[in-house]
Amino acid sequence: MRPLTPRRILGVSLALVGVLFIECVISLRLGAYPISITDILKTLYYGVVGHWDNVPDEYRSVIFGIRLPRIALGILVGSSLSTAGAGFQALLRNPLADPYVLGVSSGAALGAIVSLIFAPHVVGAIQIAAFVGAAATVAVVYFLGRRGGQLDTATLLLAGIVAASFLSAAIMFLMTTLSGRDLRGMAFWLMGDLQTPPPIQNVPAWFAFLFTIFLVAAGAIYTTASDLNLILTGEQEARHLGVNVNRVKLVVYVAASILTGLAVSVSGAIGYVGLLVPHAMRFLFGTDYRLLIPTSIVGGAIAIVLADTLARTIAAPTELPVGAMTALAGAPVFIYLMRRRVR
Amino acid sequence: MNAETHGAGAGADTFTAYSHPPAVRLKAEQVSYAYSATDRTAPKFTLGPVSLEAHQRELVAILGPNASGKSTLLKLLAGLLKPLSGRIEIDGEDVSAMDLRTRAQRIALVAQESEMLFPLRVWEYVLQGRYPYGRRLRFETAEDCLMAGNALAQVGADALRDRWMDQLSGGEKQRVILARAMAQQPSLLLLDEPTQHLDIGGKVELLRRLRRLADENRYTVIVVTHELNLAAEFSDRIALMHRGKCLSIGSPDEVYQPELLEQVFEAPLEVEMRSTGRPRVLLRGRE
Amino acid sequence: MAVAGCCLLWAAVPVFAFVADAGQQSAASASARATKIFTDDSGVNVAVPVNVQRIVSLAPNLTETVYALGLEDKLVADTSYCDTPPAAKDKPHVGGPGNPSLEAIVGMHPDVVLATAMTTREAVDALRKLGVAVYYTEPHTVRAMLDTTQKIADVAGAQEKGAELVARLQARLDAVHSRLSERPLEHVLFVVWEDPLIVSGQNTFVADALKWAGGESAILASQDWPQISMEEVLRVQPDYIVLTPAHTETNNAKVAEELQARPVWRELRAVKLGRIALVNEEFIRPSPGLVGSIENLARQLHPEVFGAAPAPGSSSAPASTSGALLGATGECAACGR
Numbered sequence: 001m002r003p004l005t006p007r008r009i010l011g012v013s014l015a016l017v018g019v020l021f022i023e024c025v026i027s028l029r030l031g032a033y034p035i036s037i038t039d040i041l042k043t044l045y046y047g048v049v050g051h052w053d054n055v056p057d058e059y060r061s062v063i064f065g066i067r068l069p070r071i072a073l074g075i076l077v078g079s080s081l082s083t084a085g086a087g088f089q090a091l092l093r094n095p096l097a098d099p100y101v102l103g104v105s106s107g108a109a110l111g112a113i114v115s116l117i118f119a120p121h122v123v124g125a126i127q128i129a130a131f132v133g134a135a136a137t138v139a140v141v142y143f144l145g146r147r148g149g150q151l152d153t154a155t156l157l158l159a160g161i162v163a164a165s166f167l168s169a170a171i172m173f174l175m176t177t178l179s180g181r182d183l184r185g186m187a188f189w190l191m192g193d194l195q196t197p198p199p200i201q202n203v204p205a206w207f208a209f210l211f212t213i214f215l216v217a218a219g220a221i222y223t224t225a226s227d228l229n230l231i232l233t234g235e236q237e238a239r240h241l242g243v244n245v246n247r248v249k250l251v252v253y254v255a256a257s258i259l260t261g262l263a264v265s266v267s268g269a270i271g272y273v274g275l276l277v278p279h280a281m282r283f284l285f286g287t288d289y290r291l292l293i294p295t296s297i298v299g300g301a302i303a304i305v306l307a308d309t310l311a312r313t314i315a316a317p318t319e320l321p322v323g324a325m326t327a328l329a330g331a332p333v334f335i336y337l338m339r340r341r342v343r
Numbered sequence: 344m345n346a347e348t349h350g351a352g353a354g355a356d357t358f359t360a361y362s363h364p365p366a367v368r369l370k371a372e373q374v375s376y377a378y379s380a381t382d383r384t385a386p387k388f389t390l391g392p393v394s395l396e397a398h399q400r401e402l403v404a405i406l407g408p409n410a411s412g413k414s415t416l417l418k419l420l421a422g423l424l425k426p427l428s429g430r431i432e433i434d435g436e437d438v439s440a441m442d443l444r445t446r447a448q449r450i451a452l453v454a455q456e457s458e459m460l461f462p463l464r465v466w467e468y469v470l471q472g473r474y475p476y477g478r479r480l481r482f483e484t485a486e487d488c489l490m491a492g493n494a495l496a497q498v499g500a501d502a503l504r505d506r507w508m509d510q511l512s513g514g515e516k517q518r519v520i521l522a523r524a525m526a527q528q529p530s531l532l533l534l535d536e537p538t539q540h541l542d543i544g545g546k547v548e549l550l551r552r553l554r555r556l557a558d559e560n561r562y563t564v565i566v567v568t569h570e571l572n573l574a575a576e577f578s579d580r581i582a583l584m585h586r587g588k589c590l591s592i593g594s595p596d597e598v599y600q601p602e603l604l605e606q607v608f609e610a611p612l613e614v615e616m617r618s619t620g621r622p623r624v625l626l627r628g629r630e
Numbered sequence: 631m632a633v634a635g636c637c638l639l640w641a642a643v644p645v646f647a648f649v650a651d652a653g654q655q656s657a658a659s660a661s662a663r664a665t666k667i668f669t670d671d672s673g674v675n676v677a678v679p680v681n682v683q684r685i686v687s688l689a690p691n692l693t694e695t696v697y698a699l700g701l702e703d704k705l706v707a708d709t710s711y712c713d714t715p716p717a718a719k720d721k722p723h724v725g726g727p728g729n730p731s732l733e734a735i736v737g738m739h740p741d742v743v744l745a746t747a748m749t750t751r752e753a754v755d756a757l758r759k760l761g762v763a764v765y766y767t768e769p770h771t772v773r774a775m776l777d778t779t780q781k782i783a784d785v786a787g788a789q790e791k792g793a794e795l796v797a798r799l800q801a802r803l804d805a806v807h808s809r810l811s812e813r814p815l816e817h818v819l820f821v822v823w824e825d826p827l828i829v830s831g832q833n834t835f836v837a838d839a840l841k842w843a844g845g846e847s848a849i850l851a852s853q854d855w856p857q858i859s860m861e862e863v864l865r866v867q868p869d870y871i872v873l874t875p876a877h878t879e880t881n882n883a884k885v886a887e888e889l890q891a892r893p894v895w896r897e898l899r900a901v902k903l904g905r906i907a908l909v910n911e912e913f914i915r916p917s918p919g920l921v922g923s924i925e926n927l928a929r930q931l932h933p934e935v936f937g938a939a940p941a942p943g944s945s946s947a948p949a950s951t952s953g954a955l956l957g958a959t960g961e962c963a964a965c966g967r
Contacts, residue, residue: 181750317723
């Protein structure tokens with residue numbers, strides 16, 4: 001009997017963080033603009049200490065202006081999506097659940113389209129409108145998904161599917177009214193795009209803001225990790241063991257929806273990550289949520305940074321959408337995992 | 344009821360004789376419940392009022408046909424439902440006033456089946472029974488592992504420790520589920536129709552185990568069942584339920600009156616008293 | 631615990647972002663060349679160096695304009711879609727027009743980047759944030775296209791070449807216009823895509839070019855590019871059907887034959903009478919080659935004014951009219967392909 005200890009969690013997490021770090025370094029090296037590793041390290045070093053004169057303008061632009069923000073956003077989005085996916089899989093008692101199954105991404109997309117129609121030139125309007133759309137969808141699905149005043153799993157799933165379908169229809173209708181340019185922009189957004197610049201001038205404040213939201217939501221889900229382990233063996237049984245099932249469901253629902261809304265608002269709907277990373281982490285490290293959540297956080301970051309790096313280097317200088325990469329890689333991985341489980 | 348004062352002779356191998364009356368563990372006083380389809384329609388079903396007592400080391404069977412209110416009564420005793428009137432106490436404390444964790448430390452409701460969404464090992468599953476002890480986000484201590492190990496040993500499932508839950512047979516799984524309930528270290532073990540999916544060998548094995556747990560480990564066990572003969576064989580007291588009312592509570596031979604049984608179960612039954620002092624119910628054949 | 635570890639990692643993110651921001655601000659102020667401010671079509675004031683040496687084009691029509699202005703030596707990169715003139719294909723590419731590679735553009739050290747609506751807003755914003763001068767153009771009419779040509783010439787420091795080219799193009803357009811001034815506009819179905827049937831509406835660039843060629847869209851719809859059903863076409867019975875390069879045939883007669891064999895299409899009066907016009911992709915592109923394409927379409931829509939209509943791929947036009955149409959220099963930027 002080897003129960004899970006904080007040491008093991010820390011050990012596995014740090015190992016994964018190490019992998020992520022190496023991946024980031026490699027990703028910083030790759031790109032249409034050639035810079036050697038030594039130049040990268042020099043640029044990073046001089047940048048951090050503030051000696052900008054030692055660094056060519058373009059290195060600065062490429063590393064700090066293009067690649068680093070993209071990697072940082074990728075980490076944030078990947079972590080958010082896979083944590084949300086793990087949460088939804090427990091909440092909905094369904095291994096096929098992904099963060100978008102409850103319609104959050106459709107709500108965000110609708111918000112984005114509406115902002116394109118009414119305020120196309122306002123900087124940051126898309127992100128805000130997308131988040132508002134996501135939040136509204138979460139609220140509506142919550143009220144639809146209740147039964148007897150509490151969140152009921154089956155009802156919630158149905159409510160989410162209905163909401164997603166309805167919103168998709170609205171989106172399709174509105175897309176016919178978009179101009180050519182907005183249509184193209186919308187298409188890229190829907191496929192997932194890590195290049196969207198921050199809506200406010202102050203980039204560090206923007207990232208700090210996103211990071212805070214992520215931490216709060218992911219932390220909230222983590223506090224229910226033990227509860228989720230129990231709920232996965234049966235809701236009634238969990239109640240008998242003293243779990244406040246209704247409260248846990250509400251917390252996970254809200255937190256996972258916030259994470260999804262956050263990810264989708266800043267980068268569009270990147271698929272497969274929220275579904276597959278938790279499964280891959282379960283396969284590697286076990287199904288205990290106290291370990292699964294940290295591994296999903298880092299695993300999601302690793303997955304998206306990998307996908308994004310491939311997206312911008314495989315067919316350089318053409319930039320492929322990140323969502324296409326995750327789908328291309330995701331489908332075979334999914335099939336492999338399915339076959340292993342069938343055993 | 345004390346086994347020694349039982350008139351029909353002590354079946355010494357199945358009962359432990361004790362000299363002083365055991366403590367009252369569970370006390371339900373005039374408990375009633377009702378539910379209806381909506382708030383405004385008349386109640387579809389009413390239960391009670393029912394009064395019931397169970398002592399340490401006692402195995403009580405709640406017996407009755409379908410829809411007699413057995414499961415509802417059990418849920419009330421477990422604290423899952425709040426009674427409309429009356430009071431349920433365990434070790435002197437009001438069950439409905441307890442918070443979830445305390446209740447889980449006192450009462451274990453044993454599930455029939457367990458659906459595994461993701462693969463889980465037996466020891467992980469049993470360890471989950473320690474959840475009521477400690478903070479919400481917690482890591483199992485050595486004591487937890489000890490308790491879980493004991494629980495597995497008590498149900499004879501120690502060898503199953505490292506197996507995957509979804510690879511167990513029905514009987515093995517049930518033992519493990521029971522072990523998890525026991526890892527909670529409850530005073531009261533509640534089971535709702537645990538013998539449903541088992542063959543006769545499994546049924547007997549389970550009830551023997553429950554009997555041993557009551558005798559040797561001082562549990563109070565309450566079993567909801569409709570198996571007349573098993574209840575008669577293994578329980579100390581029986582509460583006979585019919586259409587939401589408790590018609591009779593007492594030892595098996597007191598409760599198994601042929602006319603009463605026939606009325607409740609609506610079947611031609613006759614009762615035979617055996618030498619052990621326990622009744623046996625038979626189907627009255629054609630004359 | 632693990633949570634603390636993750637916190638530490640994520641704390642690194644804003645640190646880097648902080649540094650990134652500082653980096654960008656310095657980059658913007660480092661360039662100290664003399665600049666001039668131009669206001670582009672999106673209302674943004676773009677600071678372009680006075681002596682432009684390196685231009686990056688993010689759209690085929692812009693590339694074509696640059697070549698037409700004779701500035702191709704200053705064009706250091708274009709997109710993978712830029713194929714007019716053929717030499718443009720040999721220039722280094724920065725990706726597609728929609729989502730070009732920011733790194734590749736930065737690596738070209740451009741003095742100015744020319745962009746159109748084909749490039750996503752995000753890409754344009756990101757480039758501007760990196761300190762790159764992006765001049766955005768979005769002409770909605772033929773005249774606006776001429777203005778854009780002049781503006782691009784101004785931005786590139788080649789005003790005189792711009793004025794020359796614009797004057798020539800304007801003269802040709804005026805020539806066509808004068809010949810058609812007495813004629814009523816032909817009602818035209820301008821087919822952008824056949825399946826599903828997408829046509830040009832009223833307010834598009836194409837609609838304006840159509841007017842110059844003596845036609846107008848027969849479809850009245852609120853959308854710019856409405857998707858309609860054949861029923862509407864049957865109801866409206868346009869005088870001419872104009873097909874765009876989605877069609878592979880280049881011979882009017884053959885295309886007419888093929889349509890006459892198609893169900894529903896063959897019920898159209900225009901098909902029965904063989905009134906099919908073909909235009910190449912220049913027609914939907916706001917660039918100097920558009921003028922030649924307009925002339926071509928005008929010939930097909932109004933054959934009685936211009937004489938026998940040649941096939942759109944041929945470079946020979948009836949001698950009596952071609953001189954006046956092609957202008958003094960006999961130059962035709964786009965026809966003859």
